[in-house]
Amino acid sequence: MYAAATSVALVGGEARPVRVEAHVGRQSEAFKLSGLPDTAVREAKDRVRAAVASAGIRFPNRTVTVNLAPADLPKGGTDYDLPIALGILAASKEIPPLREAVVVGELALDGAVRPGSNAFGAGVLSARQNVPCLVATSVVGESASIPGARAYGVDSLAAAVDLLREGLGRVEPAEPGAPIVGDKAPDLADIRGQPMARRALEVAAAGGHHLLMHGPPGSGKTMLARRIIGILPPLEIEDAVETAMLWAAAGRRRGLVVTPPFRAPHHTASKAALVGGGSGNPVPGEVSLAHRGVLFLDELAEFPRGHLDTLRQPLEEGVVSVARRGSSLDFPASFQLVAATNPCPCGFYGDGRRPCECRPAILGRYRSRISGPLIDRFDLVVRVGRVDATEYSGPQGETSASVASRVGRAREGQSRRGQINRHLDVGDGQESKAASRLVAKAVGNGVLTARGGDRVRRVARTIADLDGTDLVEEHHMAEAIGLRGEWRDE
């Protein structure tokens, strides 16, 4: 007696079908599980047996064999509990065959269905293959939010059995869930003074530009960086789903959250934690968890050089390849890089009011860590100056909400052009003659490097977007150059 159910595995943040084949034989009682299961999947045996008993259904006292196919794909997590249970019940004729329905969910010993981590993956497969999907009630809104998905929520194994006995075709699928706004980011109103850095943050948000802030310790670089989330526009639903699936692949639950992710890995993080890896099924790293959001690297110069080099590919291509013996897996990793650094180990290099106490050799080594090629990746490079004591008691800054509305308007122009300005090909924008001359002159006399010149043009486009004009004027270009206060020897 054989039956099969479909479930989902996430490979490279992408949903792939997994066939859960169940066979109930004639031999004496046994429960075998094959198909590269990890420990969590192996333990499904005990949960399934208990949950079936709790649901008041007889568990076949024969040889039960379950295979997860394709067999070469490593499978992990608890999402296969429910499909295994339903597969076995279908094989022992307790319920009608499942046909193509995609099933995802973890079982509690009392038969309750827990969300697991793959509700979005189930929805994606449901939509792609035009089949229904069955997930825990608490997350059915997530599956249903995928356009074209037919999702059904169950809160217990017994409810799933009832639903399948009745037939999925006779019940209405669930409504899409409402997008969730994440925790409120800290507000820009908390930042006093820092007019230039605030402006840089606004421009960075408006064009999705990579931003480097440098300045003495305590000047507020980290405070500023953490506030960028509050002025970024919310994610489109499909981007929120894509992000949530990457999170799920990393074993983290993230609902239909439309607030862009903000990831701030510490400089002691391993390379694998940063770009993804791990044994068995590779999991996405911080660069992919920050997909469609912001990757914040505080103390940039403290990151090992090799780690920073691995950021090159995602910065250029928006994906990161995790190499494995014999294969390599691509994870989406299109993020906005925001970084902060002290100008030197003591923090006071370039401070007009306090001398730097670093020894020249140490200073040189520190500054060379953040040099040419890396600096050239940043569209905006701003000095965040020290705030005078008087400014702490000064008036509050502009609120995030009012900056966010300008950023939102600037993004409208970009969505008409089809891409954010960070990805813009230089040369396809409209630039006034004076603007072109200015940037050529700046490159000519060494204020900008050639690559810096390209970056500046993209930023100028964003500034024009903030201004609501199609033509990049000279003053847009001049400001963009001003926002690349280059990291050079002073």
Added chain:
Amino acid sequence: MNDLRVMAPDGPDYPVGLLDLEDPPQLYVLGETTTAPAVAVVGTRRCTRYGLNLADAFGHALSRAGWTTVSGLARGIDAAAHRGTLRGQGGAVAVLGSGVDVVYPVENADLYRSILLSGGAIMSEYPPGTRPDRWRFPARNRIIAGIASAVVVVEAGVKGGALITARLAAEMGRPVLVVPGDVDRPASVGCNHLIRDGAHPVLGVDDLLTELEFILGEPPNQMPAPAGVIPATGLVIDDLPSIWECTPAEALARLARMEILGEARRVGDLVLPGSG
């Protein structure tokens, strides 16, 4: 190119400070003089790069702030102070130990001409044609001390003209401001002794300007910095919007244009004039 004038102690434009001397001398003068208070910047000829930079910065900042500076056209600190002044608003006065038409040392001939061209003055108590004999220089120093309302010593060894100027100035009740230095650096030994004896230590350009304003009041020839011009002491970048009365966006654009034209450069938190 300039007419030689002779100023007598009882004349109308004779520097009042010199009347504090026991023997106010008659002065031979080339160029333009003012009766406004002046600040002397002096130091040793055997100076260090550190001293040269400071003397130049002091001359520049003093001139920008509106002070006339006085020095001795000697090699080293004196020349650097004159040069800094010329990069500012000008108003340099050089007091020579030779006749006003005898340039000594010859390497400062350009400087001598620049001082006259920029509206400064060359003066001496010796008649034209007088050769620069060593013994005349200490006497020249008493004129510097007399003309100046305050004396700044940048670097000085154990003995030397700068110490004489400082001592004479102190005797006449002039404030003496001194740059401290490493205790084992020959060019700073004299300075450190002066500080131990009660001279006011100067801790930087800003400190110097603040202290002078405290002692002498507002500088006489204050010229409001034209909008957009960066003072020698620099501007804090984050202050630009309020100084230029514009938005941060406009300030960034303007700063960039000035950088491209070489009129400004960024150094950490500061924007400095491009030339230096």
